[in-house]
Amino acid sequence: MRRKFLIAAFLGTTALTPEPAEAAAVGGFIVGALGGAAAAGASAAFVAGVSVGAAFAATAIGGFIVKTVVAVGLSALAGALAPKPSLPPPAARMVNFAQPVTYAEYVFGRARKGGPLGFRGFADNRRYYVPILAAHEIEGIVEHWLDERPVALTAEAEQGVSNISTAPIAGHGRINVFTGAAGQVVDPGLEAAFAEITTAHDFKGLAGAVLWAKRPPQESFSKIYPNGKQWSYAPVLDGKKDLYDPRTGSRGYSNNAALVMADWVVNILGRGVDWDEVADEANACDLLVTNAERETQPLWTLNGTISDEQSYEDQRAQLAAACDAFIYERTDGKVGFTFGRWIEPTLTLTADDFFAVELSEGKWGADAPDEVAAVYVEPTNGWRETPSGTWVENDVAKPVRDEPQLYMVHNHNQAARMNKRIARTRRAKYQLNGTIGMAGYEILGGRDGGRSHRFIRVVHDDLGVDDYFEVGELVREGVATFTLSANSVRPEDFDFDAETEEPQRPRYGAVVSDSDIPVPENLTGAPQDNGSALFVWDPQDSAYTQELRYRPVGDSYWLTQQTSESTDRLRVGGLADGQDYEAQIRNRTAGVGASDWGPETPVVLSAVADTVPPGGLSAFSVSEAAGNAVISFTAPNDSHYFGTRIYRGWDGSFDNAVLIHTEYGISSSGDSYTDPAPGYATFYYWAEPINSSELPGPRSGPQTITINEPGP
Template identity: 25%
Template structure:
């Protein structure tokens, strides 16, 4: 039964479309390739499932993991993720091979890991951003998709049984992202968002430019039959020409293109226009991406809409294009050659558009889609039956000025007077209407005096009655005029993501030596660290060590929300260094600077030594003293100087002994001459008593 239905349907579609192809006029964007491809294509699209729409810019913000994804094509400059071709791990290192585009590209401009712009060194290693991606955790290598590429040697070496030198990826622009695991204690600092997600800004396909082809009236070495002569471009007309002649688009030949039209369209696209800041930019340039599975009609519509182009078939069968410019009409329709005319003033309040909203891709803000300023005044009429606004959005448009110019055109066309005309096909020049975008209509009785009509529908030809019919809107010759200084609005502020500052560093970190009595009545010293309160979810690590390094680094952790922590007991009299950092959410802050402290379990100085004397000799001197009757006496220090100044004297020896004992010490290696000495008692914490001078003596 389906065959019985399909048979007559196919027959009808083929015959009717063949007639339309023969007599087709300017093709509206919505018609696209349907007329070119013939009835068979139209019938197949009616019976086949709908193809996916052209992806929005935000759709490329992640990498796709599936068995056999449809190839991605990139035109102009855009930001997108890629499609996984390989993902394996060995010895703690993951290897990701991601296909960014299914064709040769000009090159990669900027790499991203998640939302972080990253910088690569000469080896492809990602420079750390604070603690992120530190210690060469991520390496990025690329291939631009030349016809004879090379395999990624790291992957071949690690996985020779499943990936060898024949796995080159010819004609595929790809990325190898190698990710090394981090220490468990550093993992969330190095990879705070877990495994990195790669995306990149890249310059897409190389395009043929007939303006640079000396064999087609241009000047240069471009040849449409030799893609190696092509160059990268953001020119939308050149993108459209490429798409019409590519297997994922119109599947046509460049010999079927009327290249003078395309040369003019490309020139219009590259005209300089002034934006609201006073700078210049190209009239119709941009960038976007799509998949081979996307509807080629829809892909073509995006390009036609962005550059104000109308693709049509000429009388000689070649494919021409009306560029996004006003062309003075050379055909006039009047009461003599017009059978009927209907004018719609388009003043119904329910259909009036008061404002046009627009959305565009902001390349200055990492290619996010933003709202443009509203063109018009959507609040100018409070009648609820009024269609207040239209919304314009095109994935190819990458500047606010470009979007505003398109919004003005949408506004103008939505509110323009509409006309429908049936004319005499045999009258002079009327049969050329299908190959024009603008015509003049002079019909004073209907209020049209040398009025310019932009044809907005396909042109129908009735050869039986020798009539031609079409619809359009009334426009002025300044249709494309745009004064950015007065007409381009200021876009609203977009939400700026706050930078990830990570765990906050400790504030007002301080450390002191404190003491407490332990078992047996002895006194022990410890470090007490304090800081300002930040958040009750944070914990803090105090790290301390002898400056001599003899005991190794030790750490203690606070409870969450505390503002102090203490160390273990210290070796009395030793100098220590300590520092602090915060922990939160599995990550940590930077360390504070070191604070240096000396452990002092007993802060009370012992009594001074007594009965001091110095007996000089040859290159030496013998010192004698009586230790004080202090329970905390520990030793006597001997300071020597060549002048009578204790402040600049040098510690020459330390003699340990019990309290109240008579003790002595011989210091050798002294230079001949007059010397001065001071004997100082100390307790076990190194706290000194009063210095006692020996007086001068002469070493021989």
């Protein structure tokens, strides 16, 4: 009976029924949320409302994140960012360890990390080990790191031969990466070295690497293994590559904060999202902003590692606090989120919406931080945790300092923007705590499962308040009762001028440039066989060693190699066939001095796996067959032969010819291609052999053929 009276009381209020046409649906929603059923003969709108209300009650009880919390924002998240054992810093992940039980780790965006060992063994005077980097397929490795040294790899295919080219490690180890892709097979070197390894040991669905390290001469041991044992493999990698992007309907790698958050909600929490809402938020995260270096970058990205070892609350705090996210459970049971930006409030709460309310003023008392310097991940500091520049909110002699852990942030500008937001949130003018009724459902997006109201306007005449507030936490205490905490907020809290507001970032691990050290001149590069390149420069003084850096054109991160003594050339490997690379060089001293990088405009070359073009065709002819042109040829007796390009023209000039087909085959073999019905005219044909890198050999032709229209 009490339930019936409660339903009747709800239906009698107008607080949530501003439009009379929606009264039946709102009433149905309340009845369904309270566990009631639609009576016989009820309207279709009422029945639909009952169904939605019942679905919300079934999914929302308990909340999707912790206990009965159904919405959480930055002010509630800030307290979860203090150091704690469940949030290991990035430096703690840059090791390889063995233990009987390990937790699954998920890498989003770009991060540097090691991982647990999936296998260890000793064979052929080599220590084999297999670090597992991620419990899913990854996009790939960006930089290889052994201990604290970035290293480069060659394209060496022989499993018993080292593919590491960086001194002094070169020649003493090997790295074979596996990304967890579909169809992954057992590593051939591992299978050959151990009889116990079979085709079943393919590490299906996991990403990692098979490494071996061999025993060096005793006099070289400390240089090659400075830690006294095999290297820890902790590369920089681009992580999860199956993130769904509703804007394109495709899956792939991304560090867009909205796409990462959606993947976490769907594939780790096991909840649903509104993909139209995700698309809107992804567009908002892709908005370009300018940082203090006057470079542009996306507004919000997520880059880092989360582990099943962490609670969902810790995972949520790291993800959401890194990009100023507001997460909530919609009334349709799906999880929604918005990211840091000002959205003009459209929901107003008045005194009639509160059962009880408390408004305090005083900026969090003695705990209010005067300055904030987030600890984030800095790539130039070896991808380790690094304090950002400090945001000063209140300039006092003995400031209270807050250092929130933002381990999913890997750029200083984003950390600086979060510093401002955390400072303004924790020093808000007002803190509101209250108990509200069905208005809690409106904050969550209303009965139709729409967007939540992250920002609300509170007008309370008794308290003398008419201000904007940001929801910190909304807790569902019962079907019709919520507790609400919120902080006052201003639109300008979300503005950020990097030129004037981003403090100078700390500098770590950079070699000091010395203008007295000359820059090597006349750097050139030429492609070599097997995806390598030879870089040459003018001879340098014997007091200097040289450091070369190179990267794919358009990429953000450099790979480096350093010579062990002064030289005028260096060969690098592991380059992708057909990829354009840019390179620069500098001199270094035995201490910490280094010249500037040069040349100012990097040298660019295109990597080629096979630099030797094939010989000419042994035979080449063209004939007609039923209105078609049959091109016949014999491939050269040349191991570099890979295929033949066939061109057709309407005159004897090759410049006017077009490529019509590439016929792939083997050397010394006869082959042909039929050009179907080219028309009735005289045609000119050329043939050009190519190697696997598409370098052409001598061209044959032209051969002419006239195809006449058949008579009556």
